[in-house]
Structure formats: C-alpha cells, structure tokens
Amino acid sequence: MKKLFCALSLVIGLGNVVAQDEYYFPEQNAIWEEKQxxxxxxxxxxxxxxxxxxxxxxxxxxxxxxxxxxxxxxxxxxxxxxxxxxxxxxxxxxxxxxxxxxxxxxxxxxxxxxxxxxxSFLSTVAGLAEDKGIIASTDDKVVDYIWDGTFDGAHNSKITWEHLLQQNSAWSGELWGGKDWADRPPREGGIDDWKFEKPAVPGTEMEYNDVRVNVLAYSLTHVWRKPIPLVLKEQVMDKIDASSTWRWHGYENAWTEVDGLQMKSVTGGGHSxxxxxxxxxxxxxxxxxxxxxxxxxxxxxxxxxxxxxxxxxxxxxxxxxxxxxxxxxxxxxxxxxxxxxxxxxxxxxxxxxxxxxxxxxxxxxxxxxxxxxxxxxxxxxxxx
Structure with missing residues (x-):
C-alpha cells in the first residue's frame, strides 16, 4: 500500500522520530490499511x-x-x-x-x-464552481446568473450564493411542487399564522429548509451546465478513488432544460x-x-x-x-x-x-x- 506524507514538523522523543500529519490514502479497490x-x-x-x-x-x-x-x-x-x-x-x-x-x-x-x-457534498460543488471561476464570488447575487424568474422580485433578487449556502436566504416560492413556507413549519401556531408570514431579510436568519437548498442545486445545475452528480464524480469522487456504487437522486418531476438537454436537478437532502x-x-x-x-x-x-x-x-x-x-x-x-x-x-x-x-x-x-x-x-x- 502506498503511503504519502505531509510532514509539517517532527517530534523527537525517546530516540524515535514521529512524523506529524502523516496521512495515508487508500488506493482504489484495495484493502484499506488498518492500524491497532x-x-x-x-x-x-x-x-x-x-x-x-x-x-x-x-x-x-x-x-x-x-x-x-x-x-x-x-x-x-x-x-x-x-x-x-x-x-x-x-x-x-x-x-x-x-x-x-x-x-x-x-x-x-x-x-x-x-x-x-x-x-455538504452540494456545498462542495458550489466551491468547485468558485474555484474554477464559474461563479466569481459567493457574494454575488444569484439573479445575475439565474435570470429565468427563480430570483425575480424585490425579495428574491437580493439573495446571494452565500445566503443559499448558509441557509439564510429566505427564498420565497415553489420548486418541484414544494412550497418554501410548508417546509419544517414552526412548532407553534397554525397554517394561517405562518403561511403568510413575511420572509426574513436575506442573510439575517437561518432557516433549515430543503426547498431552498434544492433551489441552490437547481442554480448550480444551470451554471455548471451539466448534472450535479456528474460534476461531483468527475471533479472529486473519481479522484479520491471512491467506489462506483454511490448515487445522487432528484425528485421524479425535477427535470430542467439546459442547452437543449433534459437534466435531473438533484436534492440536497432526503426528507421527501x-x-x-x-x-x-x-x-x-x-x-x-x-x-x-x-x-x-x-x-x-x-x-x-x-x-x-x-x-x-x-x-x-x-x-x-x-x-x-x-x-x-x-x-x-x-x-x-x-x-x-x-x-x-x-x-x-x-x-x-x-x-x-x-x-x-x-x-x-x-x-x-x-x-x-x-x-x-x-x-x-x-x-x-
């Protein structure tokens, strides 16, 4: 098995030299080395x-x-x-x-x-987009990249990539049949109390919300111009010698057109x-x-x-x-x-x-x- 070292410093003690930050990387389809x-x-x-x-x-x-x-x-x-x-x-x-x-x-x-x-895998796909200049900065407003109406309006047009990544975008709308206000409702109050509640100002309040996360996945699909699982496979999973068994699914109706091709927009979770x-x-x-x-x-x-x-x-x-x-x-x-x-x-x-x-x-x-x-x-x- 091949061992690779990133030795930042050496500690000498009891006559032994111990490399710190000594990392081993398992090869593809090989037995992962174990240590007691x-x-x-x-x-x-x-x-x-x-x-x-x-x-x-x-x-x-x-x-x-x-x-x-x-x-x-x-x-x-x-x-x-x-x-x-x-x-x-x-x-x-x-x-x-x-x-x-x-x-x-x-x-x-x-x-x-x-x-x-x-x-966290979806976040990484966004990171790859910034690393490669597909997104100039996470401080950019998403409407400058996705202009199909998803981020139209006085509220949604203020949302940045960072807001989506930090789950504080307060994006308002519906995607793949999912309504933002119906995802993880508050414990107190009925539908009439929170269905029409005014969204928070983007960047001010974290709300764990899969509809809004799926909006991020949809947006990344369009800027990458290819299915997100393919991006992850080519840019990360193949290069870390991952198996061929993992899959990344979207909803049955989550199809979008990019460059004349039908692509599945995946989800950022599995609660549906x-x-x-x-x-x-x-x-x-x-x-x-x-x-x-x-x-x-x-x-x-x-x-x-x-x-x-x-x-x-x-x-x-x-x-x-x-x-x-x-x-x-x-x-x-x-x-x-x-x-x-x-x-x-x-x-x-x-x-x-x-x-x-x-x-x-x-x-x-x-x-x-x-x-x-x-x-x-x-x-x-x-x-x-």
Missing part, C-alpha cells in the same frame, strides 16, 4: 467502548426509511415522498486516524440514504426521498479529503481558501457555515471537544465528522441523533 489504536496513540479499550456505544444506540426510527420519513415529517402540510427511498441497514461506521482505519463496525460497503449529509445514497467507506474518503485541506495525495481538488470559507461561522448561526455544522460555542456545541471540529449531519443519525486538531475522520450511521455528542466525547477520550 494503541500503535497510533489511541487507547484501544476506550475506543472499543465508543464503538460498542454506537452499536447499542441505533436510531429508533423504522429501518424502512419510507415509513421513517413519513413519520418524521408528518407535521409538514402537503408532505409526500417525491423521490426514491431505500430500506437501511444497521449501525455502521469508521474511525480514521491519519487516514488509517482504527475502528469500524457494521457493513461499511452497504449503500444507504444519507439525507442532509448530502448538503432522493438525495445522496452512499456507503460508509466513500463518506470516509470524502472526509479524509477535507481533513487534508482539500488535497488527495499530491492533487489539490478543493482549494484551502474554499474550505476556510465553508467552515466559517455565519452571522445568524455560529454553528453553521456553508452547509457544514461547526462545533463553536452555541446551541449545537459539543463541550470538551475541539471548537475547530466540523461535521455533516443527516436524518436518522448519519454523521461525517472532521477533527483536524486530532487528525480524525469519524463516520457513524444510524446512531440515535441525540447520542452523537456523547459518542464523540467517548471517541475523544481514546486519544492519548
């Missing part, structure tokens, strides 16, 4: 306890994700399944230290829905079906790419400048960047863990965690969502 935790400065027993915790705290929703989705979003008016779903497997996960597997559980090759983890279907190992590869600052082996795939923007706190929510959750001191802070840690999170307990301070990538699937902070605390305790 105690051989790479982790406590084996404590790490085993963390894995056992993940295995014993499976997400309580149905394994038939169609049922879980309908139950989980039953409060939404007009909610229905619009794209494909798939029955899920049991708890699964991988923990990487410097790129090596130090722990894994469940079926890591099984392809499952990943729900809003998809958003669709989204990214992917296995644990491919998620871990994607996480390793971000751990290494967007570089895979010797090739810079995503700029460090983009990653810095993507994980910078937004003004309305210190715990949210460009579709990445941030472990800053706020409502979603995990006490005792690095404040530089960031992660993707999806319905049903899908998590992809990047901990640069400790050279860790943690992927855990179908963990009861309320247990993720406790799980990560246990993982952190295994570090010597």
């Amino acid at each position: 935790p105690n051989a790479i400065k982790m406590n084996t027993k404590v790490l085993e306890e963390a894995v056992a915790f993940a295995e014993s705290n499976e997400y309580s929703g149905s394994r038939d994700l169609r049922i879980a989705i309908l139950k989980g979003f039953e409060r939404e008016p007009f909610h229905q399944i619009l794209g494909p779903t798939k029955k899920r497997g049991g708890p699964a996960g991988m923990i990487l230290k410097n790129g090596y597997i130090v722990a894994k559980w469940g079926d890591t090759k099984r392809v499952d829905m990943t729900f809003s983890v998809t958003k 079906g669709a989204g990214l279907f992917i296995n644990t190992e491919d998620m871990a590869r994607f996480g390793l790419l971000f751990l290494n600052g967007g570089k895979w082996k010797e090739q810079q795939l995503i700029s460090e400048a983009w990653i810095a923007k993507a994980i910078a706190p937004s003004a309305p929510n210190v715990n949210y960047g460009y579709m990445w959750w941030l472990n800053k001191k706020g409502d979603r802070h995990w006490p005792g863990l690095s404040e530089d840690l960031y992660y993707a999170a999806g319905f049903g307990g899908n998590f992809m965690v990047i901990d640069k301070e400790n050279d860790l990538v943690v992927v855990t699937r179908w963990l009861e969502p309320s247990k993720i902070g406790e799980f990560m605390t246990k993982v952190n305790a295994s570090l010597n």
Whole structure:
C-alpha cells in the first residue's frame, strides 16, 4: 500500500522520530490499511467502548426509511415522498486516524440514504464552481446568473450564493411542487399564522429548509451546465478513488432544460426521498479529503481558501457555515471537544465528522441523533 506524507514538523522523543500529519490514502479497490489504536496513540479499550456505544444506540426510527420519513415529517402540510427511498441497514461506521482505519463496525460497503449529509457534498460543488471561476464570488447575487424568474422580485433578487449556502436566504416560492413556507413549519401556531408570514431579510436568519437548498442545486445545475452528480464524480469522487456504487437522486418531476438537454436537478437532502445514497467507506474518503485541506495525495481538488470559507461561522448561526455544522460555542456545541471540529449531519443519525486538531475522520450511521455528542466525547477520550 502506498503511503504519502505531509510532514509539517517532527517530534523527537525517546530516540524515535514521529512524523506529524502523516496521512495515508487508500488506493482504489484495495484493502484499506488498518492500524491497532494503541500503535497510533489511541487507547484501544476506550475506543472499543465508543464503538460498542454506537452499536447499542441505533436510531429508533423504522429501518424502512419510507415509513421513517413519513413519520418524521408528518407535521409538514402537503408532505409526500417525491423521490426514491431505500430500506437501511444497521449501525455502521469508521474511525480514521491519519487516514488509517482504527475502528469500524457494521457493513461499511452497504449503500444507504444519507439525507442532509448530502448538503455538504452540494456545498462542495458550489466551491468547485468558485474555484474554477464559474461563479466569481459567493457574494454575488444569484439573479445575475439565474435570470429565468427563480430570483425575480424585490425579495428574491437580493439573495446571494452565500445566503443559499448558509441557509439564510429566505427564498420565497415553489420548486418541484414544494412550497418554501410548508417546509419544517414552526412548532407553534397554525397554517394561517405562518403561511403568510413575511420572509426574513436575506442573510439575517437561518432557516433549515430543503426547498431552498434544492433551489441552490437547481442554480448550480444551470451554471455548471451539466448534472450535479456528474460534476461531483468527475471533479472529486473519481479522484479520491471512491467506489462506483454511490448515487445522487432528484425528485421524479425535477427535470430542467439546459442547452437543449433534459437534466435531473438533484436534492440536497432526503426528507421527501432522493438525495445522496452512499456507503460508509466513500463518506470516509470524502472526509479524509477535507481533513487534508482539500488535497488527495499530491492533487489539490478543493482549494484551502474554499474550505476556510465553508467552515466559517455565519452571522445568524455560529454553528453553521456553508452547509457544514461547526462545533463553536452555541446551541449545537459539543463541550470538551475541539471548537475547530466540523461535521455533516443527516436524518436518522448519519454523521461525517472532521477533527483536524486530532487528525480524525469519524463516520457513524444510524446512531440515535441525540447520542452523537456523547459518542464523540467517548471517541475523544481514546486519544492519548
């Protein structure tokens, strides 16, 4: 197996020279190299306890994700399944230290829905667009690129790419039959109280809203002039030697015309079906790419400048960047863990965690969502 090193400094102790930031990158279709935790400065027993915790705290929703989705979003008016779903497997996960597997559980090759983890992949497609000059700046107004009426009007015309990426756009309208006001309604008040509520000023209030995320996917489809899954495949997944098993779906009716060609506009999540279907190992590869600052082996795939923007706190929510959750001191802070840690999170307990301070990538699937902070605390305790 080929080993590549990004040695930033050397620590000399007890006669040994230990390279810091020594990252291993698995080859395509090869066995991913594993190391015993105690051989790479982790406590084996404590790490085993963390894995056992993940295995014993499976997400309580149905394994038939169609049922879980309908139950989980039953409060939404007009909610229905619009794209494909798939029955899920049991708890699964991988923990990487410097790129090596130090722990894994469940079926890591099984392809499952990943729900809003998809958003972090969508954000990356936007980053590639800025890196390549397809979008000049995320500060640009989207109406200057998408002029088909999607961003017309005094309100929507103020929306920038950054607003869409930080989920504070307050975009108002309907896409693929989904109405922005009907997505994740507030817990208090009836339809008449919030259906006609005036949208917030773009950039001032974060509202987790899949309709607006799908507007971002639609807009990126048009500026790239090709299907978003193809962009991700060519620009990232093939280059990190991901498997050929992942799929990115859109709703059944989500077709748009670009340059005379019919293209499917994908979703940024799965709460009406669709989204990214992917296995644990491919998620871990994607996480390793971000751990290494967007570089895979010797090739810079995503700029460090983009990653810095993507994980910078937004003004309305210190715990949210460009579709990445941030472990800053706020409502979603995990006490005792690095404040530089960031992660993707999806319905049903899908998590992809990047901990640069400790050279860790943690992927855990179908963990009861309320247990993720406790799980990560246990993982952190295994570090010597």
